[in-house]
Amino acid sequence: MARERSWRAQKVIERLEQKVNRQVLLSLAACVHCGMCTEQCHYVLANPDDPTYAPAYKADKLRKLFKAHIDWTGRAFPWWVGARSVYTDEELEDLKDTVFGKCTNCRRCSFNCPMGVDMATFNRLARGLLVHVGIMPEGVATVAKDQWEIGNQMGVLKEDYLETVEWMEEELQDEFDDPNIKIPIDKKGAELVYTINPREAKYDPRTIAEAAAIFHFAGENWTMVSEGWDMTNFGLFNGDDELGGACARRVYDAARTIGAKRIVISECGHGYRSTRCEGPNWSKTDLPDIEMESSIITMLRYIKEGRIQVDKSKNSIPVTYHDSCNMARSCGMTEEPRELLRLVCSDFREMYPNRQQNFCCTGGGGAMSMAEYAPRRLKSAKIKAEQLRATGAKIVITSCHNCVDGLTDLIKHYQLDMEVKQLVDMVYNALVVPKPAPKVEVPVAVAPGEIPAKALAGYKVLVIDDEPDVRTYLRVIFKDKGAEVLEAPDANQGWRQIRDQKPDLVTLDLVMPHKTGEKLYWELRKDEKYKNLPIVIITGYGKTDKPTVRFHEFIAEKGIPEPNAFLEKPIDPDKVIETAIQVLGTRIPSDQIQ
Amino acid sequence: MSGTLIELPSVERKLGKTMVTLIKDDLTALPVDGFVFYAREDLALGSGYGNAIQQRGGAAVKKELDAIGSVGMGEAVITTAGAMKARYIIHACGPKFHEPDLEAKLRRTMRSALELADRHDLKTVAFPPMGYGFYGVPLDLCATVMLEEIAAVLEDRTTSLEKIIICVTDKREYDAWKDRVAQFFG
Numbered sequence: 001m002a003r004e005r006s007w008r009a010q011k012v013i014e015r016l017e018q019k020v021n022r023q024v025l026l027s028l029a030a031c032v033h034c035g036m037c038t039e040q041c042h043y044v045l046a047n048p049d050d051p052t053y054a055p056a057y058k059a060d061k062l063r064k065l066f067k068a069h070i071d072w073t074g075r076a077f078p079w080w081v082g083a084r085s086v087y088t089d090e091e092l093e094d095l096k097d098t099v100f101g102k103c104t105n106c107r108r109c110s111f112n113c114p115m116g117v118d119m120a121t122f123n124r125l126a127r128g129l130l131v132h133v134g135i136m137p138e139g140v141a142t143v144a145k146d147q148w149e150i151g152n153q154m155g156v157l158k159e160d161y162l163e164t165v166e167w168m169e170e171e172l173q174d175e176f177d178d179p180n181i182k183i184p185i186d187k188k189g190a191e192l193v194y195t196i197n198p199r200e201a202k203y204d205p206r207t208i209a210e211a212a213a214i215f216h217f218a219g220e221n222w223t224m225v226s227e228g229w230d231m232t233n234f235g236l237f238n239g240d241d242e243l244g245g246a247c248a249r250r251v252y253d254a255a256r257t258i259g260a261k262r263i264v265i266s267e268c269g270h271g272y273r274s275t276r277c278e279g280p281n282w283s284k285t286d287l288p289d290i291e292m293e294s295s296i297i298t299m300l301r302y303i304k305e306g307r308i309q310v311d312k313s314k315n316s317i318p319v320t321y322h323d324s325c326n327m328a329r330s331c332g333m334t335e336e337p338r339e340l341l342r343l344v345c346s347d348f349r350e351m352y353p354n355r356q357q358n359f360c361c362t363g364g365g366g367a368m369s370m371a372e373y374a375p376r377r378l379k380s381a382k383i384k385a386e387q388l389r390a391t392g393a394k395i396v397i398t399s400c401h402n403c404v405d406g407l408t409d410l411i412k413h414y415q416l417d418m419e420v421k422q423l424v425d426m427v428y429n430a431l432v433v434p435k436p437a438p439k440v441e442v443p444v445a446v447a448p449g450e451i452p453a454k455a456l457a458g459y460k461v462l463v464i465d466d467e468p469d470v471r472t473y474l475r476v477i478f479k480d481k482g483a484e485v486l487e488a489p490d491a492n493q494g495w496r497q498i499r500d501q502k503p504d505l506v507t508l509d510l511v512m513p514h515k516t517g518e519k520l521y522w523e524l525r526k527d528e529k530y531k532n533l534p535i536v537i538i539t540g541y542g543k544t545d546k547p548t549v550r551f552h553e554f555i556a557e558k559g560i561p562e563p564n565a566f567l568e569k570p571i572d573p574d575k576v577i578e579t580a581i582q583v584l585g586t587r588i589p590s591d592q593i594q
Numbered sequence: 595m596s597g598t599l600i601e602l603p604s605v606e607r608k609l610g611k612t613m614v615t616l617i618k619d620d621l622t623a624l625p626v627d628g629f630v631f632y633a634r635e636d637l638a639l640g641s642g643y644g645n646a647i648q649q650r651g652g653a654a655v656k657k658e659l660d661a662i663g664s665v666g667m668g669e670a671v672i673t674t675a676g677a678m679k680a681r682y683i684i685h686a687c688g689p690k691f692h693e694p695d696l697e698a699k700l701r702r703t704m705r706s707a708l709e710l711a712d713r714h715d716l717k718t719v720a721f722p723p724m725g726y727g728f729y730g731v732p733l734d735l736c737a738t739v740m741l742e743e744i745a746a747v748l749e750d751r752t753t754s755l756e757k758i759i760i761c762v763t764d765k766r767e768y769d770a771w772k773d774r775v776a777q778f779f780g
Contacts, residue, residue, distance in 0.1 A: 228600075
């Protein structure tokens with residue numbers, strides 16, 4: 001009697017028969033199990049005794065199904081070629097664990113396969129088979145549904161997106177004291193449409209402002225758009241070609257409506273690949289009149305054409321570059337980011353191995369959305385952590401938002417003394433632009449609500465906090481009042497900035513990885529040169545904690561003086577500014593000291 | 595908020611006293627009596643339109659759903675729409691991910707949503723393409739079932755419904771629906 005099969009298993013088999021193409025068929029048929037792929041996989045390197053992580057083993061899960069239902073050898077000699085069908089939902093769940101939880105589709109194994117087996121392509125296919133019947137990690141479902149129905153993968157509503165862009169425009173106008181700096185939205189006839197990753201709108205709008213400044217100073221006729229602005233594409237990760245086509249079409253339709261000649265894709269590995277390389281196929285769209293390029297190429301062109309000037313001595317901290325899998329292995333973009341880096345950074349150190357042989361950040365393939373696999377992901381990041389540590393760099397630059405999150409997570413996990421940035425951050429920081437001299441006002445103690453607009457003009461404030469959101473928030477608050485703001489994500493980098501940049505005021509978080517704020521405070525206060533440096537402690541504790549008591553006990557024990565002020569989170573912006581003004585008193589701004 | 599970048603003309607056909615309209619817009623931002631949310635059996639709002647309902651509508655909708663608890667396959671329940679421009683949300687539980695009896699379940703879901711709207715005397719109600727997209731209902735089946743069930747309900751009874759809106763999210767979906775709506779209603 002034939003074994004009963006669940007409807008999901010039946011649908012998976014039917015779908016497999018529809019989706020197998022020549023590329024997949026060759027990859028499924030060509031593997032000779034030579035094992036060359038094994039040592040290339042970051043999961044294997046972290047789990048050498050577990051064969052279920054080996055690329056060939058993982059590939060066999062789908063290959064057995066292919067042999068059972070499509071390949072003639074499997075129909076003729078199923079026992080000989082290892083053909084095996086699926087019958088139950090449990091077997092599909094097991095397949096899910098492999099194709100979503102044990103592979104980031106990074107393609108490093110493919111690059112080292114003598115038979116040219118493209119693991120990522122059929123791993124994506126297997127994901128698509130499961131998604132077709134509703135079997136996927138919860139996070140994958142969440143993101144895919146947001147992208148289908150809201151139009152971007154983080155569910156950013158239109159009003160929030162537009163408000164963020166407007167906020168960044170105000171920031172730029174304020175920073176450069178120039179009301180003519182604009183972030184245009186839906187500007188018909190613009191030459192260039194700039195598309196972003198929704199992560200930028202939701203968590204890191206700084207990169208939108210930085211790109212806008214670069215477009216502005218390059219004299220570009222550009223715009224952002226109110227729809228079709230998300231160039232990311234979860235269809236690449238979940239194997240749903242129809243979603244892939246829908247996302248790509250939105251971007252193309254928006255650019256066509258503007259009448260743009262070029263779509264510029266901000267730094268995102270899978271977004272670039274999806275929009276520029278795969279999207280036209282998925283969406284069955286021809287775009288003969290619109291070029292698509294990565295913002296890396298755009299920025300490089302501006303510098304080469306002399307449209308923007310940069311000074312690489314502004315980026316003197318040692319940096320290294322992490323090649324995103326989609327950028328390097330899938331799209332061949334390895335030299336352009338390095339050329340750009342060398343133009344805007346004075347101490348670039350290569351990471352080894354690099355380019356197509358680089359190891360995955362471990363956050364690729366949508367892994368950052370799959371919380372259930374986080375411990376596995378972080379364990380597999382050991383090789384990446386070793387690569388990063390060996391460079392001696394303090395900043396790792398990458399051109400991918402998934403990599404930013406993946407690297408940030410592993411840096412915290414493995415306690416590396418470095419932070420993650422993108423090329424746009426470095427180009428922006430190196431920009432040479434004519435800045436009007438700040439109008440310095442002598443700060444005086446003022447009542448709440450009566451703070452002068454540029455009360456901190458000429459002062460340099462260093463924000464030391466491990467939370468990017470807090471740094472961004474404090475930066476905005478201080479910049480609003482005219483201060484130049486520096487940032488450090490931990491105590492060690494804070495120390496360096498204090499030595500190199502000589503800030504007028506430091507805000508210091510207490511709870512940070514590596515070295516606590518208390519320790520840094522103690523070191524500064526016992527240092528003859530910095531013992532009088534104005535320091536405001538800004539820290540967060542639970543209600544049951546006694547932060548003041550604990551910190552005061554610490555400084556009493558060490559015999560060091562009180563900080564200039566002590567503020568607790570959540571941050572009250574008015575209180576922060578009032579405190580800064582009071583602490584700075586009549587101190588002469590650093591930019592007036594000869 | 596700035597206007598709409600890609601403006602597409604609505605496609606309108608009158609059936610009896612009711613106007614059936616295809617538009618490209620933001621479903622959860624429409625000023626209608628009610629819109630339909632393609633619900634799960636456990637009534638969890640989740641992401642996508644569910645995310646928009648929570649962000650724009652506030653906590654009220656979820657609170658009402660918690661009190662209701664669950665909804666059977668092919669059935670629909672109604673809640674208020676919190677702080678949204680719409681007054682009500684019809685939570686209609688349809689088939690997902692190519693499950694068996696897809697078409698019959700989808701028809702029952704569509705019928706339940708329309709009848710619930712009628713029972714609550716709603717005059718304008720907006721539908722997403724039911725089950726298309728994330729839940730994988732094929733576009734052809736989705737369009738056929740929706741249009742046939744709308745026609746059947748409007749022919750069967752005197753209804754409060756003055757306007758039934760089919761609201762798609764982008765130009766791609768609009769292009770796919772436009773001719774189907776025009777052809778179906780002639």
